[in-house]
Amino acid sequence: MAVRDRRETVLRVIIEEYITTAVPVASNAIVAKHGLRVSPATIRNDTAYLEQEGYVVRPHRSAGSVPTDRAYRYYVESIEGDVELPYVEQYLLHRMFQDAQEELEQWLKTVAGFLADLVHNLVVITSPKAVRCRFKHLDLVALQDFVSLLVVILYEAKIRRQVLSFNRKVSQDELTKMANRLTSIYEGMTGTEILARQEGLSSEERQISQCLAETIAAEDKLEFGEPYLEGLRLLLSQPEFTGGPGMLQILELLEGEDWLRSIFSQEFGRGGVRVVIGEENPEPALQDLSLITGRYGVPDKASGIVGVIGPKRMDYVKAISSLNCLTALLSNSVAEYI
Amino acid sequence: MAVRDRRETVLRVIIEEYITTAVPVASNAIVAKHGLRVSPATIRNDTAYLEQEGYVVRPHRSAGSVPTDRAYRYYVESIEGDVELPYVEQYLLHRMFQDAQEELEQWLKTVAGFLADLVHNLVVITSPKAVRCRFKHLDLVALQDFVSLLVVILYEAKIRRQVLSFNRKVSQDELTKMANRLTSIYEGMTGTEILARQEGLSSEERQISQCLAETIAAEDKLEFGEPYLEGLRLLLSQPEFTGGPGMLQILELLEGEDWLRSIFSQEFGRGGVRVVIGEENPEPALQDLSLITGRYGVPDKASGIVGVIGPKRMDYVKAISSLNCLTALLSNSVAEYI
DNA sequence: ATTTAGCACTCTTCCCTTTTGACTGCTAAT
DNA sequence: ATTAGCAGTCAAAAGGGAAGAGTGCTAAAT
Incomplete structure (x- = not known):
């Protein structure tokens, strides 16, 4: 086996051994583990080389090898692609x-x-999380005379809720009507599209769609x-x-x-x-x-x-x-x- | 000061000191801390008594006192009632x-x-969490032809959602109608009340109210x-x-x-x-x-x-x-x- | 009957040394 | 390029005071 190859093997064995044991890996452990047909002394030469190249460090002068970040990086690159879960x-x-x-x-x-x-x-x-949330459905539920709950349903069955206060008493009937109207207008739209489509709305409806757009915008802004x-x-x-x-x-x-x-x-x-x-x-x-x-x-x-x-x-x-x-x-x- | 009183004071000082330092409390620390006009030797007699009564233990023969569960219990009972946040x-x-x-x-x-x-x-x-959830409002949103999302709003603005599959294609229009109808029938009811009130409903509506009752029952069953x-x-x-x-x-x-x-x-x-x-x-x-x-x-x-x-x-x-x-x-x- | 001073005793903690065992580094031979 | 052999290195374990903190006990004082 070429020296270069063996050194890679040694490094791999060190990494894998350290991964399972969390203990610095000794040269004879490497021989024992992988059954390489060389002596520990040879391995020591190899690990000396690996240390010089920055792939392993040792806690002290007479300790086994532990992999560096660089070694892990090498290891990860080398396995990438051909890994399959059992x-x-x-x-x-x-x-x-x-x-x-x-x-x-x-x-x-x-x-x-x-x-x-x-x-x-x-x-x-x-x-x-959707990159750009789209509105699917909304619902308004009266909580108190002036206060109601806006329930926003987005695509992917995501639900957000928001409390709204109106300037006047609004009945549940009225709320339901507005909800249906706004749902049919806005269904499928994004936040910005909703903001751009405000004409012909009553003052309350405008307030709702305002809040709706904010909710969607807030959702869009979330990274995760x-x-x-x-x-x-x-x-x-x-x-x-x-x-x-x-x-x-x-x-x-x-x-x-x-x-x-x-x-x-x-x-x-x-x-x-x-x-x-x-x-x-x-x-x-x-x-x-x-x-x-x-x-x-x-x-x-x-x-x-x-x-x-x-x-x-x-x-x-x-x-x-x-x-x-x-x-x-x-x-x-x-x-x-x- | 009576002996009995002093012993209680000593115990209290031990507990409070141990609470802040996490270190066994020595007899002279007790004197120093509370400014009692007695010598450490007296305190030692007291702690010996407290140890005998099971209020303190010591890690070893020549260590300070640490409170037992019993001491903490005594302490808690003694403060209960007259504690006020700064x-x-x-x-x-x-x-x-x-x-x-x-x-x-x-x-x-x-x-x-x-x-x-x-x-x-x-x-x-x-x-x-409500002991007995009451239904406030529901909403149905078409997801796919046969599948729709049931959104249940309970009192206290709590929202639950559930996916429903029908045996036939149901349009959003139809869903909205059913949602409104069921909302007006069931508003304010508990789970069992909903189950008891099924007459006059279509097969789909019955399915929905079934699911609704289950959702509420599941919510009721939660302890927290x-x-x-x-x-x-x-x-x-x-x-x-x-x-x-x-x-x-x-x-x-x-x-x-x-x-x-x-x-x-x-x-x-x-x-x-x-x-x-x-x-x-x-x-x-x-x-x-x-x-x-x-x-x-x-x-x-x-x-x-x-x-x-x-x-x-x-x-x-x-x-x-x-x-x-x-x-x-x-x-x-x-x-x-x- | 309490309280106290004094002193011996106990036990932990800290620090130092020694020992052991595990490994490596190096050198000289292969 | 590899290896055997051996000296060298280091950490961890084990041992041993010494110091310090704190108590227990006893005998005297209040």
Whole structure:
């Protein structure tokens, strides 16, 4: 075997071994593990080279090798493309999609929990969000004399509600009439289209359509759908978190204002899965972690995000392959819905 | 001062000192802190007595005192009744309630976060839930030829949605008519009342009202509203959690199936605030913690729960007084809404 | 009957040293 | 290019005071 090849093998073994054990990998462990027909001394020469090239570091002068960000990056690039989820797990995921999808929220939570157990890490899924919301239906319900509830139904069965105060007492009858009228006028329109189509409306109707447009605009402005988070316990029970301050950093991030943005700040590539390793991430609290994100949905229509958050030492193969499989399945579901 | 009185004072000082420092309390610290005109030796006699009575334990033979569950229980009983939140904080809370309450969910989250920061612990608030939901309004929106979305609006502006499949193609016009008809028939009714009032309905209408009743029944069956959880980072950054397995226990509990029930399993007393200390709690994962819960709302109408979860060593005075204040304010809000 | 001073005793914590075992780095031979 | 062998390095574990904090007990004082 050529030296170059063996060195790559050694690096791969180091990475995979470290991923499963979380312990610096010794040269004889490498020989024992992969059954290479060379002596540990040879491996040591190789790891020395790998260290020089920045693929591994060691905690101290006489310790085994631990992979650097660069090594993980190399590893991820090398596996990308030819990763497939084991059949059993593919099957389970498919099964999951055949089962009732009654309540989207509950369903996404379940999926997130399942994935979290699969990859043994924290999983975030955001509900699908339309790029440009279109109005489908509205409804007005009298709450008190001057106050009523505006219920807006958007395509994809998304519901928003808003309380409206009128200047005069408006009966439920009147409200129903206005709701029907406005629904028939605006059905299928976007927020801006609604604003552009105001002629011939009564003062109250104008107020309603104003509020409607605002609601839709607010919805459009959101970058993400509702996030569902599962598997925090799995992430935080990883050995790298016991004792250190890293855990609190994560908790603080997760309870912070818009953590979704700081996590998913990176642009997405093609349709595929993105991997952000350690310090590649601009967010300091995440620089000891890796992030694997995929987008599902129909491009330029509606989409959501699925992300796995784990230590840099994570099972990239499993995470990437599950995400590939899951985003495909979710995309199908969304496509059907639209 | 009588001996009995002094011993109570000593116990109180031990508890309060331990609450703030999390360190076993030494006899001379007690003298220094409270300025009692006796020597440490006297205090030692007192703590020996308290230990015998089961109010304090010590980590080892020559360590200071730490309060037992029993001590905390005594302490809580002794303060109950005459705790008032400092004016500044009362003011802040009141302010919070004057500010816009646009979106209930967002609002409760904010309140929970505020309270969490106040008591430096984990806070759970559940949204108010009616004991017996009453129907207010429904709406039907065509999704596909045979499929439509049933939107149910309950009193308290609560919205539920459900997908319905008919046996034939139903137009939006028809749907609207049915929605109006059913709304006018059922407005104000409970689930069982709706089921009892089926005569004169078309087959589709019966199907809808069936589904409506189920939705309401499902809502009635829920024990709690939607939970909002804030301050996990505050709880887990308490010194008792660094390193130990306690943290993971909590995370597991919180990600478990129906943790709300296991937390709030205890019956509530009068309208007041309940305190469950350590092993008083049947749930093993919570036996190192204390739980302070209050119910807000209008009895037999609609109510929700506010809970503070912290180490046994927590600021009971602040927690109880904030909860008293908060539940009163929330109850007012709910009363207005009904 | 309480309270107190004094002192011996206990136990943790901190720091230092030693030992052990796991690995590597290097060198010289293959 | 590879390997055996061995010296060197380092972390983690184990041991051993020494210091410090704090109590328990006893005998005397109030």
